[in-house]
Amino acid sequence: MQHVNIEYMVNQDKKDNRGGKREGAGRPKGTSKLYAFRADKEVSTFIDEQENKTEFIRDCIFKELQSRQSFDANDRLNKLGELIPANRIKPQTIPFFDVKIVAGFPIPLNNDELAQDIDLIKMICPNPDASYLIRVQGNSMIEANVHDGDILVVDKSNRNPSEKQIAVCELNGEYTVKYVIQKDNRSWLVPANPDFPEIEITDGDSFSVWGVVTYILHKPS
Amino acid sequence: MIALADCNSFFCSVEKVFHPGLDGKPICVLSCNDGCIVALTPEAKAIGLHRGDPIFKMRDIVEHNNVKLFSTNMYLYAAMSKRVNNILRSAVPHTETYSIDESFLYLDGMEKLYNLEEYMRGVAEKVKLYTDIPVSVGVAPSKTLAKMGSKFAKQYKGYRSVCMIDNEDKRRKALELFELADVWGIGRQTLAKLNYLGIYTPLEFADKKESWVRSNFNLPGVQTWKELNGIPCIDTAEVVQKQSISTSRSFGDMVTSIDSLRASVADFAASCANKLRGQHSVASTITVYIMSNRFREDLPQYGNGQTAILPIATSDTIEITKAALSVLDEIFRDGICYKKAGVILGNISDTSVIQQNLFDEIKNRPARFQLMKSIDNLNHRYGLKTLRLAVEGGDKQEWHAKSKHRSGNYLSDINEILTIRI
Numbered sequence: 080m081q082h083v084n085i086e087y088m089v090n091q092d093k094k095d096n097r098g099g100k101r102e103g104a105g106r107p108k109g110t111s112k113l114y115a116f117r118a119d120k121e122v123s124t125f126i127d128e129q130e131n132k133t134e135f136i137r138d139c140i141f142k143e144l145q146s147r148q149s150f151d152a153n154d155r156l157n158k159l160g161e162l163i164p165a166n167r168i169k170p171q172t173i174p175f176f177d178v179k180i181v182a183g184f185p186i187p188l189n190n191d192e193l194a195q196d197i198d199l200i201k202m203i204c205p206n207p208d209a210s211y212l213i214r215v216q217g218n219s220m221i222e223a224n225v226h227d228g229d230i231l232v233v234d235k236s237n238r239n240p241s242e243k244q245i246a247v248c249e250l251n252g253e254y255t256v257k258y259v260i261q262k263d264n265r266s267w268l269v270p271a272n273p274d275f276p277e278i279e280i281t282d283g284d285s286f287s288v289w290g291v292v293t294y295i296l297h298k299p300s
Numbered sequence: 301m302i303a304l305a306d307c308n309s310f311f312c313s314v315e316k317v318f319h320p321g322l323d324g325k326p327i328c329v330l331s332c333n334d335g336c337i338v339a340l341t342p343e344a345k346a347i348g349l350h351r352g353d354p355i356f357k358m359r360d361i362v363e364h365n366n367v368k369l370f371s372t373n374m375y376l377y378a379a380m381s382k383r384v385n386n387i388l389r390s391a392v393p394h395t396e397t398y399s400i401d402e403s404f405l406y407l408d409g410m411e412k413l414y415n416l417e418e419y420m421r422g423v424a425e426k427v428k429l430y431t432d433i434p435v436s437v438g439v440a441p442s443k444t445l446a447k448m449g450s451k452f453a454k455q456y457k458g459y460r461s462v463c464m465i466d467n468e469d470k471r472r473k474a475l476e477l478f479e480l481a482d483v484w485g486i487g488r489q490t491l492a493k494l495n496y497l498g499i500y501t502p503l504e505f506a507d508k509k510e511s512w513v514r515s516n517f518n519l520p521g522v523q524t525w526k527e528l529n530g531i532p533c534i535d536t537a538e539v540v541q542k543q544s545i546s547t548s549r550s551f552g553d554m555v556t557s558i559d560s561l562r563a564s565v566a567d568f569a570a571s572c573a574n575k576l577r578g579q580h581s582v583a584s585t586i587t588v589y590i591m592s593n594r595f596r597e598d599l600p601q602y603g604n605g606q607t608a609i610l611p612i613a614t615s616d617t618i619e620i621t622k623a624a625l626s627v628l629d630e631i632f633r634d635g636i637c638y639k640k641a642g643v644i645l646g647n648i649s650d651t652s653v654i655q656q657n658l659f660d661e662i663k664n665r666p667a668r669f670q671l672m673k674s675i676d677n678l679n680h681r682y683g684l685k686t687l688r689l690a691v692e693g694g695d696k697q698e699w700h701a702k703s704k705h706r707s708g709n710y711l712s713d714i715n716e717i718l719t720i721r722i
Contacts, residue, residue: 208386209430212714217722230717236429247720252321256722270722285321 203294209236211290213247213256220245220256223271229297231256233290245292250278251285259288301439301466302532303405303420304446305388305427307381308434308454310401311339314380315370317432318710318718326367330355333550334371334704371703379711383431391423404443417464424461440465443534444527447484448474448502471530475503485524485534490517502528545583547571548642554593555638561590562625566691568643569624573617576645577676582613583645586620588627593639604631613649616668617675620645621689 118126129135204210213231223245225231233247240246246259248268257268257278266286268278280286307313311329316322326344328337337344337353347365349358355369362369381400389395394406405423407416420437427435438449445465452474453463465474481491483502497516499505506528513525526533547568555561565588576583589605608623624643678687685692708716 206430208383208390211711212717214717214719215722216719219722225722230714235432238429249320254320254718254720256720285323 203232203296204234205293206234206236209290210234210293215256219270219272219275221272223258224297225256225271225292225295226297229295231292232294232296234293235290237291238288240288240291245295247289247292249285249287249289250280254289256292301407301411301416301441302443302446303392303407303416303437303439304398304443304450305384305403305405305420305424305435305437306447306450306454307384307401308436309339309341310381310433311370311372311377312341312344313433314377315368315707317380318707319368322368326365327370328355328362328367329370329372330705332372332703333552334369335550338372369705371706373703373707373709375709375712376707379709380431380433383711384427384433384435387427387430388423391419391426404446407439416466417462420462420464421460435461437462438465439463440471441530442527442532444484444524445471445474445530448478448482451478451482472503475506475528476501478502480505483524483528485520485527490521490524493517543648544644544646545572545575545648546642546644547575548589548640548644550640551638554596555641556636558629558632558634561632561638561641562628562691564641565590565624565628565643566621566689568641569621570617570688570692572643572645573615573620573672574676576615576620576648577672580651581648582615582651583620583648584610584613585646586610586623586627587644587646588624588631588642589644590628590631590638590641592636596637596639599637600635602633602636604633606631607646613647615651616672617689618668621691625691 126132126135200207211233213233215225215229215231216227218227225245231245231247237244240259242258242260244258245256247254247256248259249255250268255268257270260267260269266280268280270277309327312327315327315329324343325341326347326349327341328344328349329339330336331338335354337349337351337355337358340349340351344367347367348361349367355362361367377400381397384401385395385397385403388403388405392405392407392410396404396406398404405420407420410416410419416439420439424435424437427433436450436454438446438451438453439462440446440449449463449465453459453461456463465471478501480486480494480500480502486494493516494500494505499508505525508525510522510525513522517525523533549564549568551564555564569586572583585607587605587607589603591603592599592601594601606627608627610619610623614620675687679685708718710716710718
């Protein structure tokens with residue numbers, strides 16, 4: 080009983096025409112081919128001089144074929160399509176005949192000449208294990224181009240700032256950012272803003288240099 | 301020769317880098333959830349605080365002495381530890397990170413080129429200059445002796461950060477002065493046994509005959525004895541692979557809903573799986589436990605834990621989380637205020653020895669392994685938990701630990717970097 084059922088289903092499948100080969104599917108079979116080719120200077124000027132390039136090339140081939148074969152080649156040549164300049168065809172599809180003529184010189188790229196991206200990190204902190212980012216609030220160093228909200232790249236490995244270097248210091252339990260300047264054998268913390276006072280560092284103060292600013296990261300508003 | 305570089309009260313030293321005016325002040329770092337003291341400065345020890353003290357019992361001392369408290373911020377400490385290690389690595393050919401604040405440095409071959417003591421002093425100074433973290437270095441023929449050296453260097457300023465035990469006289473003197481209980485590898489039981497056998501200093505132990513040591517102790521004891529005699533034989537790389545991995549936490553507020561509990565257990569499971577992959581291991585048992593607050597006797601009490609066994613050992617976050625959640629569903633009881641939950645992975649083995657199973661439900665293991673690798677890479681690059689399972693939940697969760705005094709992630713989050721008013 081079961082066996083009969085299965086046979087029935089198989090037959091049904093055939094009736095429904097499910098699966099299998101579809102007649103007439105796929106690309107139509109033909110014998111024509113598309114050609115594109117490259118012509119060197121002399122040949123190309125010659126072809127360009129012709130009034131109808133397609134006609135001209137067709138004629139040439141026709142003559143060649145006629146001299147060889149007796150059957151009527153005209154019929155086939157009529158199927159030859161329009162001549163298309165090679166540059167209008169995607170490069171991958173071009174069968175490349177001409178190996179003698181190359182446009183331009185190939186410049187080999189040596190490995191050591193390969194372009195490197197600029198390493199921004201390396202540029203702003205040459206010493207990454209000693210570099211720290213610190214955000215500033217306030218305007219006491221505005222004339223040194225340190226604006227409110229800027230991020231400073233601070234190098235801790237330098238604890239001896241020159242008078243032109245912006246220093247991050249600890250003074251009496253507070254961090255601050257100033258110039259450290261020696262005047263008359265005394266040390267001063269000097270702001271870069273006339274509205275702020277210079278602070279003298281006296282013997283009673285607890286003072287240390289935390290690091291020196293190597294870059295100021297400023298986001299234009 | 302081997303050197304041990306040990307950062308002095310590392311957690312506190314890191315906090316000092318970013319908080320001005322704490323030099324010479326007592327500082328304590330508290331365990332996650334602000335429960336106990338996990339790290340403290342010598343100044344804090346001097347006023348009677350100890351590692352492990354519950355902080356609520358110490359309120360008086362803390363307030364009276366103006367002790368500065370910090371909540372543990374492992375991200376910050378790990379970032380700083382990485383910097384210290386980078387500097388150490390650039391100084392010697394081979395290093396081995398033993399813990400977050402200790403590294404072994406292999407100096408073999410360098411003694412011909414450098415005065416090792418001066419060279420290591422230079423390295424310690426460089427670490428101090430670059431990071432403000434003070435390090436103590438012990439230099440000796442074996443790791444156990446190097447550890448002793450670093451303790452001496454920390455204890456006595458005269459060593460100027462480096463204590464070198466490089467000849468017989470120095471070794472004997474060090475062994476004579478050192479506390480037996482503090483010797484690396486001598487635990488409470490070994491100590492009791494040594495005392496019972498009449499040994500009270502490391503020197504007495506080191507001077508025993510090998511046959512005597514072998515008849516009284518097993519391999520670790522013999523290794524310690526050899527190391528004390530300047531024969532290196534402890535391979536720390538082996539020690540590092542852990543036998544079980546666990547993540548547990550007390551909740552900041554008590555948790556009652558299954559959803560919050562699921563989020564926390566999923567989070568712990570993911571964190572365990574992450575640690576597991578970090579050491580290239582796989583696990584096959586997953587234990588989940590939950591408990592109520594035993595100090596709240598007015599509330600109904602409940603605690604339970606169960607273990608799931610996976611057919612195939614894995615380090616896959618998805619598998620481990622699924623198993624953990626199914627265990628949780630079994631042990632969860634409604635109407636309880638939960639205070640703590642945890643996940644423990646056990647039966648850990650190396651990735652290379654995964655047992656195959658005929659009835660494996662996961663068809664594409666290599667692809668899943670690759671997926672985990674990609675997730676780890678993304679999270680490594682863009683920050684922890686950038687990519688996570690949805691069940692782990694978002695950032696703001698009621699079960700998250702209390703950390704009132706947590707410092708910013710000064711080194712790893714641009715939104716939390718140190719800000720200075722100028």
